[in-house]
Amino acid sequence: MGKNSKNKNKSASNKNQSAANVTTHAHDAQSSTKQQQQHQAPIKRPTLTLQKRNELSSLINALLEIGFKQPANPKEEWDQYLEIQTLLHRVQILEAPLRRTSSNPTTEARLANIENFYRWATENGLRFDGVRIAQFQGYELGLEATRDIAEEEVLFSIPRKLILSEENMDLDYSPTQFGSMSNLKLSYVLMLEALKPDSFWKPYIDLLPERYNTVLYFTTKEMEMLRGSNALTAALRQCKAIARQYAFLYNCTVKASRADKFNSMGQTFKEQFNYDLYRWAVSTVMTRENLVPRSRPLHSGDDSASQESETIAALIPFWDMANHRQGRVTSFFNIETQEMESSAQFSFKAGEQIFIHYGDRSNADLMIHNGFINPTNPKDYVCIKLGLGSSDPLLEQRAKLLQMMQIAKNTELQVLPPPKYISSELLAFVRVFNMNAQQLEHWITSERAMDLLHVDCALETTLESKTWQYLQTRLMLLLRVFPTTLEADEEQLAAYKKGELYLCYVEAMLLEYRVLEKRVLAAALDYAKQRIKT
Numbered sequence: 001m002g003k004n005s006k007n008k009n010k011s012a013s014n015k016n017q018s019a020a021n022v023t024t025h026a027h028d029a030q031s032s033t034k035q036q037q038q039h040q041a042p043i044k045r046p047t048l049t050l051q052k053r054n055e056l057s058s059l060i061n062a063l064l065e066i067g068f069k070q071p072a073n074p075k076e077e078w079d080q081y082l083e084i085q086t087l088l089h090r091v092q093i094l095e096a097p098l099r100r101t102s103s104n105p106t107t108e109a110r111l112a113n114i115e116n117f118y119r120w121a122t123e124n125g126l127r128f129d130g131v132r133i134a135q136f137q138g139y140e141l142g143l144e145a146t147r148d149i150a151e152e153e154v155l156f157s158i159p160r161k162l163i164l165s166e167e168n169m170d171l172d173y174s175p176t177q178f179g180s181m182s183n184l185k186l187s188y189v190l191m192l193e194a195l196k197p198d199s200f201w202k203p204y205i206d207l208l209p210e211r212y213n214t215v216l217y218f219t220t221k222e223m224e225m226l227r228g229s230n231a232l233t234a235a236l237r238q239c240k241a242i243a244r245q246y247a248f249l250y251n252c253t254v255k256a257s258r259a260d261k262f263n264s265m266g267q268t269f270k271e272q273f274n275y276d277l278y279r280w281a282v283s284t285v286m287t288r289e290n291l292v293p294r295s296r297p298l299h300s301g302d303d304s305a306s307q308e309s310e311t312i313a314a315l316i317p318f319w320d321m322a323n324h325r326q327g328r329v330t331s332f333f334n335i336e337t338q339e340m341e342s343s344a345q346f347s348f349k350a351g352e353q354i355f356i357h358y359g360d361r362s363n364a365d366l367m368i369h370n371g372f373i374n375p376t377n378p379k380d381y382v383c384i385k386l387g388l389g390s391s392d393p394l395l396e397q398r399a400k401l402l403q404m405m406q407i408a409k410n411t412e413l414q415v416l417p418p419p420k421y422i423s424s425e426l427l428a429f430v431r432v433f434n435m436n437a438q439q440l441e442h443w444i445t446s447e448r449a450m451d452l453l454h455v456d457c458a459l460e461t462t463l464e465s466k467t468w469q470y471l472q473t474r475l476m477l478l479l480r481v482f483p484t485t486l487e488a489d490e491e492q493l494a495a496y497k498k499g500e501l502y503l504c505y506v507e508a509m510l511l512e513y514r515v516l517e518k519r520v521l522a523a524a525l526d527y528a529k530q531r532i533k534t
């Protein structure tokens with residue numbers, strides 16, 4: 001639920017939330033497109049030879065095998081990533097003839113499709129006032145105020161008919177193995193529509209970027225820039241998960257058994273599906289999705305309250321042209337009108353860019369899933385891994401005390417930017433980690449275990465100093481594993497900003513991300529040092 005929503009008819013629209021299950025209904029728009037489809041002469045598209053298909057099959061098997069292998073250590077994780085990239089590169093070479101020719105390779109080309117988009121969107125119920133889509137340096141497209149706009153003023157409303165979700169999937173002719181993988185289903189729907197020459201959604205798809213800056217588009221050299229960073233594992237896992245999903249989709253569509261039903265579009269999909277198309281669709285979803293309530297309850301007899309609480313991932317044309325600025329969520333799905341509504345989170349002057357707030361996210365999360373970072377992110381944090389040793393004789397007691405504070409014994413905890421530095425859970429974990437048997441016994445039997453979460457909790461001096469010593473050492477080690485120092489990175493970033501050093505968008509983002517992560521760790525390290533002195 002959106003933090004600023006009190007209206008029970010409005011369902012929140014925070015991009016952070018995860019999505020839900022499958023439905024049995026398709027949109028009206030979808031079925032009319034289906035009818036048109038049946039009367040259409042088939043388009044001649046390139047297909048792959050049997051030999052290439054066989055080669056692809058063995059690459060798919062290799063991707064699945066490595067995709068399910070758990071790496072034993074960071075080196076193995078990195079090596080797996082390199083192996084997956086090599087396999088995907090070979091896949092891309094084999095699939096090259098299937099690549100979609102995009103009508104929108106540049107921002108200017110996207111803009112050339114804008115009149116068509118407006119016509120389609122307004123004919124189908126988009127209402128907007130004082131806003132237009134425009135180009136902005138550093139953002140590609142965004143929303144611009146065409147007049148002065150007051151805070152809270154309604155900017156636009158988008159009807160359900162213009163919202164693309166898994167509900168547009170024709171379940172009679174779709175793979176049954178998708179289960180509750182909402183993002184995968186939405187990506188599948190988007191790919192189907194992108195392959196249809198006369199899709200209802202074509203004017204929207206023609207306005208989308210052709211490629212993205214998400215981790216799926218990083219080269220291995222770019223990924224290497226994250227060496228030493230706490231974001232590396234999450235970035236590698238994301239690439240691995242998407243490679244695995246591609247192989248899974250290949251098996252349940254291209255290599256589907258004869259018993260599986262596919263309509264003519266499904267047949268086209270079987271021939272045309274390729275990794276590049278999936279990477280594009282998944283990145284479109286990752287960078288632009290929002291959550292909306294299902295249009296109909298999943299089970300008959302469900303009331304509107306359950307409809308409201310069950311949300312699914314969706315693409316919302318026009319709304320998804322807005323860029324992010326930290327603030328508050330001001331987009332809601334109005335259950336009564338069945339429209340997505342957005343109001344202004346600040347006042348805007350004519351000509352200014354209108355930003356919306358996507359939700360509170362760390363820079364690592366923004367970089368991995370959205371392909372940008374926020375250099376002044378007040379909600380940033382750096383996740384570090386902590387765990388109790390299995391040979392620790394006090395393991396059970398420590399785990400018990402941690403559990404009393406709802407902290408897992410193997411977990412990731414947050415280092416925060418000033419003025420907080422160390423999250424409550426991180427501090428409590430390190431305190432418990434450094435306790436002796438007597439201290440553990442004392443805190444387990446006391447009713448004040450939660451006090452350990454507070455920085456000013458009264459603790460024995462030796463325990464308090466061991467805690468801050470431990471944090472100091474850990475933070476120092478985290479900074480040391482980076483191949484470059486903070487000072488060297490700061491210098492490079494300054495040179496880039498002065499125009500003395502050329503970096504592409506992703507390289508500059510990665511360099512700045514590294515600087516921001518190191519600044520958070522270095523500030524927390526200074527803080528830990530101060531705590532030791534006092």
Ligand SMILES: C[S@@+](CC[C@H](N)C(=O)[O-])C[C@H]1O[C@@H](n2cnc3c(N)ncnc32)[C@H](O)[C@@H]1O
Nearest residue numbers: 139140141287288320321322323324370371372
């Ligand atoms: C929902 S789309 C917004 C429209 C997008 N700019 C376009 O041209 O289609 C989200 C994407 O916009 C860009 N973006 C959004 N907010 C940004 C910001 N504050 N800084 C840089 N890029 C941003 C990122 O590429 C992100 O993945």
